[in-house]
Amino acid sequence: MIQLPDSFSYIRGRETLARAQVLKRSWPFMLDLCVAAIGLACFYGVVVIAKYWFGHSEPEIVISQSPRALPLYAFYSVVRIGLAYLLSLVFAVGYGYLAAYNKRLEALMIAGLDILQSIPVLSFLPGVMLAMVALFPTRQIGVEMGAILLIFTGQVWNMAFSFYSSIKSIPRELSEAANIYRFSRLQRLVQLELPYAAIGLVWNSMVSVAGGWFFLMACEMFVLGPRDFRLPGLGSYLQTAAGTGNGVAIAWGLLAMVSIIVATDQFIWRPIIAWSDKFKFEQVESKARIKSPLLHLVQNSTALRSLGRLTTAPLSETLYRRYAQERQQRLAQSSSGSTSRPGSPWLRVLISVLAVVVVSYAAFHALGLLREVRFAQFKEILKGALATFLRVNVSLLLAAAWTIPAGVAIGFHPRLARIAQPIAQIAASVPATALFPVILLALIRVGGGLGIGSIALMMLGTQWYILFNVIAGAMAIPSDLREVATLFRFTTVQRWKTVILPGIFPFLITGMVTASGGAWNASIIAEYFRLKNQTLQTVGLGAQISAATDSGQFQILLLATMVMALMVVTINRLVWRPLYRLAGTRYKLEG
Structure with a gap:
């Protein structure tokens, strides 16, 4: 007997279907x-x-400690950090690409990167700020551009190292496939190099932005000789509150900063991480994929898809076709024996000569300042360099001891990453200088001092370089290698020795190099700290740089910066550079 469906249930099901449609x-x-x-x-x-x-420059800005000023201050700081990050991204891709493919300049450019990442933000401060103010003497944009460039110097170097390291470790079969299909330089960059470097670049972007928040207090409010530069922002708000001991204002400032960081993580970094997961180099599909509801919604936006179909896709196809035709013409000209651009070698020689003349002139006048340095001051700088060297290495070892296992655990478990990533992002972005008074007072009570406290502050500022790079390395390990280790029932020691450490090794070296440079950079804050109306300092190179900046002693600032850069470059040449070569040869991922 056939039973007809109930009319009420049938009508209700049709209504539900109509609502869903x-x-x-x-x-x-x-x-x-x-x-x-x-x-x-x-x-x-x-x-x-x-x-x-573009308004008129204000001679002296009073930083309000009222919570009502926080929304506008937060907006200004977010804009500065965002523009500094975009500038850092463009510079990192261009610099890393040129260093990876220009054999003549590679050694010089990497040495320059070593030097630049070791120079503290305050060492860039006099030249950058005075130059920007001189370019725009009557407009506020001069001081703003100076602050953005200073934040840029605290963000860019680890991103450049990451992109350079990714290009050098591209698997051979992928490069051969690009050569077989005759990719142009643009097509190779867009379809091979940027996708392969995406995971490392994304995680280094996160730690770079965190570094921007870390140095925000130094970039928005500082003293340069007799002049006092202040910009309205979260950094100057926190520094003013910390200087006056206003705990309520510090709490409000930290709450605003944490809110911005959480929103950035949810609406920017989480979708980008989920998007970059598709660029993982593996031969079997991973079972656990990182998901983002916001990315799903953006990818299903009708307007954005139509915009991409009507603009991005035709433009990319036109550019690829044009560059392919130009490459075919160059190959045809080279095979026929014709030469092109006969004047280009002379142009390169002229540019090189001009660059040498400009650099030599600037170096001669800069070194002229060193004549004013006395021998006693030189001895103090060497003594401070030794003390800072010991603190940097102790903080580096302590940071690596916990970040390596923690980073591997987060990178291997997407569920753990969803919880730990925002926490790590918040912890990395909160300026340690805002928490340092509490840490310093606690250390003084137990018998410590600024000498030990500076190590804690260095760790707070630099351990995230290692953690985020290790997370990126663990996420980049192909799923098939991990499944093979499970299939053959590797022990924990065997898994670390044969899969994990070799897989994360290039990322780990990048993290250690940038963390080392970051520790030297953080010494300017860790060894010279203002608490209420007191200035606490300990023996160290960072303290001498900060004190010289405050007093306007540019000869001490120059010599201390040169000593710091020389020490960092020497360590990189003797230790990190051989490890980089090892990462690009023995531990390079091949199919």
Whole structure:
């Protein structure tokens, strides 16, 4: 006997289906409205920043400690860090690409990168700030550009190292495939090098932005000889609150900063990490994929997909076709024996001569300042260099002891990563100088002092370079290698020895190099600290650089910076550079 469906249930099911279809059709429209609202908000933000930057320069800005000023201060700081990051990303990709493929300049460029990452932010401060103010003497944009460039010097170096290391470790079969299909340079960059470097670049971008927050207090409020530079922002708010001992204002500032960091993690970094997971180099599909609801919504936006289909796709195809045709013409000209651009060698020689003349002139006048340094001051600088060297290495060893196992655990377990990643991002981004008074007072009570406290502050500022690079390395290990280790029932020691350490080795070296440079850089804050109306300092090179900046003794600043750069470059040449070569040969991932 056939039983007919109940009419009420049938009608109710049809209504549910109709609602689902209406929701399915309306949701992309709502998503497009959200995208449009974000675009309008960004446009309004650009207008606000333009009015402020191109207004008249204010001689002295009073930093308010009222919580009502925090939204505007937070907006200014986010804009500075965002622009500094975009500048860092462009520089890192260009510099790393040129260093990886130009054999003549590679050694010089990597040595220059070693020197630049070892120079503290305060050593860049006099030249950068005075130059920007001189370019825009009557506009606020001069001081703003100086602060952005100073934040840039605290963000860019580990990103450049990461991209360079990724290019050098591209598997041979991928490079051969690109050569077989005759990829142009642009096509090779977009379809091979950037995707392969994506995971490392994303995680180093996170730690770079965290480094920008770390040095925000030094970049938004500082003293340069008789001049006092202040910019409205979260960094200057926290530094003013810490200087006056206003615990309530410090709490409000940290709460605002943590809120921004959490929002950045949820709306920017988490979708980007989920997107970059598709670039993992593996031969079998991973069972556990990182997911992001926001990325899913953005990828299913009708407006964004139409925009990509109508603009990005045709433009990329046109550029690829054009560069392919130009390459074919160059190959045809070289095979026929014709030469092109006969004047280009002379142009390169002229540019090289001009560069040598400019650098020699600047170096001669800079070294002229060293004549004012007395022998007693030189001895104090060497003594401080030894003390800072010991603190840097102790902090590096202590940081590596916990970040390596923690980073591997986070990279291997996506569920743990969803919990630990925001926590690590928050911890890395909160300026250690805001927490340092509490740490310092606690150490003084137990019998310690700034000498030990400076090691703690160095760790707070540099351990994240190792952690985030190890996480990126663990995530980049192919799933098939991990499954083979499980299939053959490797012990924990065997798994670490044959899979984990070789897999993360290139990322680990990048993290250790940048953490070492970051520790030297953090010494300017760790060894010279203002607490209320007191200035606490200990024997060290960073303390001498900070004191010389405050007093305007540029000869001491120059000599201390040169000694610090020389020590870092020597360590990189003797230790890190051989390990980089080992990572690019023995531990290079091949199919």
